[in-house]
Amino acid sequence: MEDFESKSQYTSSQVRSLSDDELQMLENQNKRLVTEFRSQKLEVEAKKMWDLFYKRNTTNFFKDRHWTSREFGEIEQRIHNNQQTVLLEAGCGVGNAIFPLMAQAKDLFVYACDFSPRAVELVKDNPSYSETKCKAFQCDLGTDHLSYTIQENSVDLVTLIFVLSAIHPDKFEFVLRNIHKVLKPGGYLLFRDYGLNDWAMLRFNNGSKISENFYVRQDGTRAYYFKKEELESLTCASGFDVVSNEYVMRETINKKKNLKVPRVFLQGKYQKPAPT
Numbered sequence: 001m002e003d004f005e006s007k008s009q010y011t012s013s014q015v016r017s018l019s020d021d022e023l024q025m026l027e028n029q030n031k032r033l034v035t036e037f038r039s040q041k042l043e044v045e046a047k048k049m050w051d052l053f054y055k056r057n058t059t060n061f062f063k064d065r066h067w068t069s070r071e072f073g074e075i076e077q078r079i080h081n082n083q084q085t086v087l088l089e090a091g092c093g094v095g096n097a098i099f100p101l102m103a104q105a106k107d108l109f110v111y112a113c114d115f116s117p118r119a120v121e122l123v124k125d126n127p128s129y130s131e132t133k134c135k136a137f138q139c140d141l142g143t144d145h146l147s148y149t150i151q152e153n154s155v156d157l158v159t160l161i162f163v164l165s166a167i168h169p170d171k172f173e174f175v176l177r178n179i180h181k182v183l184k185p186g187g188y189l190l191f192r193d194y195g196l197n198d199w200a201m202l203r204f205n206n207g208s209k210i211s212e213n214f215y216v217r218q219d220g221t222r223a224y225y226f227k228k229e230e231l232e233s234l235t236c237a238s239g240f241d242v243v244s245n246e247y248v249m250r251e252t253i254n255k256k257k258n259l260k261v262p263r264v265f266l267q268g269k270y271q272k273p274a275p276t
């Protein structure tokens with residue numbers, strides 16, 4: 001989670017290949033893994049860690065995401081056609097993805113959920129929040145059923161942006177099935193998250209690795225780095241058809257640190273099949 005400016009972007013079906021130095025960095029991470037006790041504690045305290053994150057940063061950490069409609073054609077098209085749309089932003093944080101969309105779209109209703117009570121409060125405190133256009137609620141996507149709050153088969157689009165990576169891999173399928181239940185047949189899950197061999201993944205120190213591709217940051221929040229084949233099989237196992245699923249490679253520049261780094265994200269679009 002760093003503040004970087006994007007320089008260039010292209011998609012790739014290949015995993016980013018690593019230099020010898022980078023391979024060595026990954027090798028070093030395996031020397032001392034997080035203990036089983038710490039790993040379990042991090043799982044128990046996941047909600048608390050994110051809530052503390054928002055206590056420290058309030059709405060100041062993430063920038064508004066103005067790229068969502070550009071990156072996901074389904075959103076753009078619906079906004080352009082003034083099509084009535086129900087969207088769920090699963091793991092909404094303080095609303096950086098939803099408020100720019102609500103400002104553009106005339107006929108959009110947004111469900112926004114997060115397991116951090118502070119994040120949900122910050123969404124509700126936003127001057128652009130209105131109960132007629134949005135319902136923000138607390139929900140742990142890995143344990144709470146979305147269908148207790150949202151009617152089954154009622155949502156056109158679900159966005160899941162840098163959220164699944166924060167959840168324990170054992171819960172990935174539950175989360176995806178949870179989302180699948182509230183999507184309309186024919187509706188889309190729009191996904192962006194960290195990809196394998198992302199620069200941030202290689203930077204973790206010895207002692208930060210929990211398990212394969214899963215790490216803990218200094219603030220106690222966790223990050224998983226996805227392989228495209230893995231997300232493809234997870235979404236299929238959860239009842240989705242894969243429409244697209246590619247790495248997005250970006251070269252970004254951190255002006256303060258004078259650093260140019262290769263970021264890797266995984267971006268995908270998965271559809272709940274419509275009955276034939």
Ligand SMILES: C[S@@+](CC[C@H](N)C(=O)[O-])C[C@H]1O[C@@H](n2cnc3c(N)ncnc32)[C@H](O)[C@@H]1O
Nearest residue numbers: 050091092093096114115116140141161162166
């Ligand atoms: C990196 S932020 C992304 C926020 C937002 N999607 C955006 O694009 O700005 C990750 C969010 O996932 C939320 N989160 C993590 N695990 C969650 C879970 N099990 N259930 C619901 N939200 C969760 C965190 O509280 C945090 O707000």
